[in-house]
Amino acid sequence: MASSEEDGTVEEKENNNKKRTKSTLATAWLTFYNIAMTAGWLVLAMAMTRFYIQKGTHKGLYRSIARTLKFFQTFALVEVGHCAIGIVRTSVIVTGVQVCSRIFMVWFITNSIRQIQSEESVILFLVVWTMTEIIRYSYYTFKLLNHLPYFIKWARYNLFIVLYPVGVVGELLTIYAALPFVRRSGMYSMRLPNKYNVSFDYYYCLIIVMLSYIPLFPQLYFHMLRQRRRMLHGEVIVEKDD
Amino acid sequence: IFFLQVEVLDAKTREQPPGYVLKGKSLRDDEILQNLPVGTTATMYFKDLGPQLGWTMVFLAEYIGPLLSYLLFYFRIPYFYSNRYALSSSPHPVVTLACVCHTFHYTKRLIETIFVHRFSHGTMPLRTIVKNCAYYWGFSAWLAYYINHPLYTPPSYGELQVNYALILFVMCEMGNFSIHLTLNKLRGDGPKGRRFPMPNKNPFTWLFFFVSCPNYTYEVGAWVSFSIMTQCLPVAFYTLLGFIQMTIWAKGKHRAYIREFKDYPSLRVAIIPLIL
Numbered sequence: 001m002a003s004s005e006e007d008g009t010v011e012e013k014e015n016n017n018k019k020r021t022k023s024t025l026a027t028a029w030l031t032f033y034n035i036a037m038t039a040g041w042l043v044l045a046m047a048m049t050r051f052y053i054q055k056g057t058h059k060g061l062y063r064s065i066a067r068t069l070k071f072f073q074t075f076a077l078v079e080v081g082h083c084a085i086g087i088v089r090t091s092v093i094v095t096g097v098q099v100c101s102r103i104f105m106v107w108f109i110t111n112s113i114r115q116i117q118s119e120e121s122v123i124l125f126l127v128v129w130t131m132t133e134i135i136r137y138s139y140y141t142f143k144l145l146n147h148l149p150y151f152i153k154w155a156r157y158n159l160f161i162v163l164y165p166v167g168v169v170g171e172l173l174t175i176y177a178a179l180p181f182v183r184r185s186g187m188y189s190m191r192l193p194n195k196y197n198v199s200f201d202y203y204y205c206l207i208i209v210m211l212s213y214i215p216l217f218p219q220l221y222f223h224m225l226r227q228r229r230r231m232l233h234g235e236v237i238v239e240k241d242d
Numbered sequence: 243i244f245f246l247q248v249e250v251l252d253a254k255t256r257e258q259p260p261g262y263v264l265k266g267k268s269l270r271d272d273e274i275l276q277n278l279p280v281g282t283t284a285t286m287y288f289k290d291l292g293p294q295l296g297w298t299m300v301f302l303a304e305y306i307g308p309l310l311s312y313l314l315f316y317f318r319i320p321y322f323y324s325n326r327y328a329l330s331s332s333p334h335p336v337v338t339l340a341c342v343c344h345t346f347h348y349t350k351r352l353i354e355t356i357f358v359h360r361f362s363h364g365t366m367p368l369r370t371i372v373k374n375c376a377y378y379w380g381f382s383a384w385l386a387y388y389i390n391h392p393l394y395t396p397p398s399y400g401e402l403q404v405n406y407a408l409i410l411f412v413m414c415e416m417g418n419f420s421i422h423l424t425l426n427k428l429r430g431d432g433p434k435g436r437r438f439p440m441p442n443k444n445p446f447t448w449l450f451f452f453v454s455c456p457n458y459t460y461e462v463g464a465w466v467s468f469s470i471m472t473q474c475l476p477v478a479f480y481t482l483l484g485f486i487q488m489t490i491w492a493k494g495k496h497r498a499y500i501r502e503f504k505d506y507p508s509l510r511v512a513i514i515p516l517i518l
Binding site for chain 1: 388389391393394395398472473474475476
């Protein structure tokens with residue numbers, strides 16, 4: 001009798017230990033991930049700065065950092081997984097939309113349409129992304145290490161006010177610049193007639209993507225403004241629920 | 243006679259009594275205050291749901307769009323396709339058949355909404371209706387565009403493919419209707435005799451041996467057969483979306499059944515027999 005009771009408590013302790021080790025494992029992984037991403041975007045920032053200082057022009061800058069950019073931006077897909085399994089408390093959909101829009105820009109616009117790689121708008125959004133991501137990932141890193149310097153918090157919740165619209169302008173200008181090349185080459189498109197009775201025009205798809213910024217951008221921007229008020233000033237704002 | 247003191251508070255700014263957690267769903271329309279499990283003081287929370295529409299009107303609005311828009315494409319109203327095809331008709335019999343099936347499907351849904359279904363909740367918020375209408379109307383227009391297009395390609399396996407798909411379609415429509423009738427009869431008993439649906443003499447209801455929501459199963463089946471009949475990728479995509487949504491609904495219903503009835507048959511799953 002006594003031994004079975006003991007077994008019961010030993011099992012309980014093991015389960016508690018499992019729960020604690022799981023969250024320690026999660027914290028360890030997240031810390032590693034955020035440090036790695038901060039480092040990656042810092043490398044990108046330095047490579048971009050070095051190129052510009054050495055060459056004095058932005059032509060060819062994209063090509064020089066393309067591989068690193070693709071690697072680190074694509075790796076961010078992992079964040080959607082973090083939300084899905086619950087080790088990060090953010091909505092899967094919000095994170096998913098943000099990461100997907102980045103992946104879309106990198107892989108379906110700048111990577112596949114070579115002619116626009118030397119546009120100024122590309123440098124514009126690259127600079128914005130780099131600054132935003134370095135601040136964001138270092139914010140998470142410090143938070144996980146329980147040692148958050150106020151200026152990182154300040155930077156995260158204030159710089160976006162300027163950086164976010166500027167980034168959007170850069171992205172939109174890039175897509176707009178890509179349009180004539182897409183139309184001429186007919187890339188990623190399918191016409192009738194075909195066996196599956198479907199058609200897809202990448203040109204019009206891009207136009208729809210550009211138009212979708214109109215409803216989506218204000219929503220995300222005001223969401224971040226609300227978060228800012230909450231994090232910096234401790235105000236509780238009641239959001240309209242459906 | 244005894245009196246109840248009712249305290250009315252706003253749902254958002256309510257104060258919680260110390261050490262007490264508020265739980266529970268909202269009350270049904272037919273609940274009687276005296277029968278609620280509260281003492282002599284009941285606190286009721288009110289919430290403004292915003293503009294609403296009755297369920298019958300909701301479904302009518304959602305289904306009338308697909309019904310009519312498909313016909314506009316079938317008859318090739320001017321400006322929908324390039325002008326030389328205006329008001330022409332397709333040389334393929336499958337296109338006419340698809341129009342008949344699609345029209346039948348939505349007509350059946352409208353008739354069921356008016357004469358068969360009995361709804362539990364009273365209304366639906368206006369924003370949701372706009373969203374749903376956009377979904378139904380938008381997708382049916384998109385499907386209709388391709389099926390009735392002058393450059394439409396008929397199915398690869400020809401008559402064989404179309405006929406088999408048609409048989410499956412008809413069976414699924416009849417099955418779906420049978421299930422709706424069965425569920426309707428169940429509701430007639432009222433809250434006293436709450437039972438879960440069981441198969442009866444109608445062979446279409448035998449799907450109840452395997453799934454909790456055969457109406458959804460048949461609906462998916464009808465759309466799958468329509469995809470095969472038209473061999474149109476947009477239709478298949480629409481079917482997939484509908485399948486995902488209906489699976490979510492079916493799983494919810496299935497879980498609710500299991501929670502409510504202790505003797506719920508263990509062989510049943512939510513929507514796909516033996517699988518999902």
